[in-house]
Amino acid sequence: MKNNPHKLVLMALYIAISLVLSWLETMIPIPLPIPGAKIGLANIVTLLALLTLSPLETLLILVSRIFLSGFLFGSFASILYALAGGLLSFVTMLFLKKFGQSRIAIPVISMTGAIAHNTGQLAVAALVTQTPNLFVFYWPPLIIIAIPVGLLTGIIVKTLNSYLKQSSNF
Amino acid sequence: MQKINIYIITGFVLIAGLFYGIHFFQSSNSDLAVRISKNNEVIATYALDENRIQKFAFDDGYNTVEIKDGHVQVTESDCPNQICVNSPQIDQPGEVIACLPHHFIVEIIQNEK
Numbered sequence: 362m363k364n365n366p367h368k369l370v371l372m373a374l375y376i377a378i379s380l381v382l383s384w385l386e387t388m389i390p391i392p393l394p395i396p397g398a399k400i401g402l403a404n405i406v407t408l409l410a411l412l413t414l415s416p417l418e419t420l421l422i423l424v425s426r427i428f429l430s431g432f433l434f435g436s437f438a439s440i441l442y443a444l445a446g447g448l449l450s451f452v453t454m455l456f457l458k459k460f461g462q463s464r465i466a467i468p469v470i471s472m473t474g475a476i477a478h479n480t481g482q483l484a485v486a487a488l489v490t491q492t493p494n495l496f497v498f499y500w501p502p503l504i505i506i507a508i509p510v511g512l513l514t515g516i517i518v519k520t521l522n523s524y525l526k527q528s529s530n531f
Numbered sequence: 532m533q534k535i536n537i538y539i540i541t542g543f544v545l546i547a548g549l550f551y552g553i554h555f556f557q558s559s560n561s562d563l564a565v566r567i568s569k570n571n572e573v574i575a576t577y578a579l580d581e582n583r584i585q586k587f588a589f590d591d592g593y594n595t596v597e598i599k600d601g602h603v604q605v606t607e608s609d610c611p612n613q614i615c616v617n618s619p620q621i622d623q624p625g626e627v628i629a630c631l632p633h634h635f636i637v638e639i640i641q642n643e644k
Contacts (some may be wrong), residue, residue, distance in 0.1 A: 486631060498625065509541060
C-alpha cells in the first residue's frame with residue numbers, strides 16, 4: 362500500500378462511491394416496520410473491494426465509510442450499529458471468499474454478508490436495549506429480506522467485477 | 532451454479548422458517564402484560580386487557596402507547612424514522628415494538644403469577 366498512488370486513488374474512489382451510495386440510501390424509504398431493514402447499497406463497494414484489493418485495504422475502506430457516513434448522515438448510535446453489522450459482514454464474506462475456493466458464487470457471498478450484517482446489527486440493538494426478545498422477534502424477517510436483497514446487490518457486484526477484470530487498471 | 536450455493540440459500544430460508552415456527556408454537560394468551568422500558572429501565576407495566584392510551588414524554592421526545600382490546604400499538608412519536616409508529620400492533624408474548632432513536636421498548640410479557 363505504501364508508495365502506491367494507484368491503489369491510494371482506487372481506495373479513495375471506493376470510499377467516495379460508498380459514501381454516495383450510503384447517502385442515496387438515506388433517501389430511499391423502506392416501508393417496513395423493521396429496524397435496520399435497508400438495501401445495503403454500500404455493501405456493493407465492500408464486496409467489490411474485497412474482490413479487487415487486499416482484505417486490509419477493504420477493511421480500511423469499510424471503516425472509513427462507516428465513520429464518515431455516520432458523521433454526515435447518522436449519529437453515534439448509528440455508527441455503533443453499522444460497525445457491528447459491517448465488521449461481522451466483512452469477516453463472513455472474507456471467510457467465504459478465502460475458504461469457498463471460488464465455488465461459492467459472488468451473489469451468495471453477498472447474501473451471507475447481508476445476513477451477517479443484520480445479525481450483528483440486531484445483536485448490538487438487543488444488547489444496548491437489553492431486550493433479547495428483539496432478536497427473536499426481528500431476526501427471521503430480517504433474514505427473509507436479506508436473502509433477495511443480498512443476492513441482488515451480489516449480482517451487481519458480479520457484473521461490475523467482470524467489467525473491472527477486463528480493464529487493465531485492476 | 533454449484534450445488535453448494537443452493538445449499539447455503541436453502542439453509543438460511545430453513546433457519547428463518549424454523550424461527551417462525553418456534554415463535555408460532557410459543558404463542559398463548561393467558562395473563563399477559565405490557566412492559567414499557569426507557570433506557571433499559573422499566574417505566575411502566577400494564578395489563579393487556581385494560582384499554583388505555585398513555586403518552587411517555589422525555590427530554591429526547593415522546594411516544595404514545597395505546598392498549599386496545601388486547602392489542603398494543605405505538606400510535607404517535609416524534610422520532611426520525613417512525614418505525615415504532617409503523618410497526619403493526621402486537622398481542623403475543625415476546626413480541627416487541629422498538630423505538631431505537633428514543634431507546635424506547637414496548638414488550639408483551641407473561642405475568643409470573
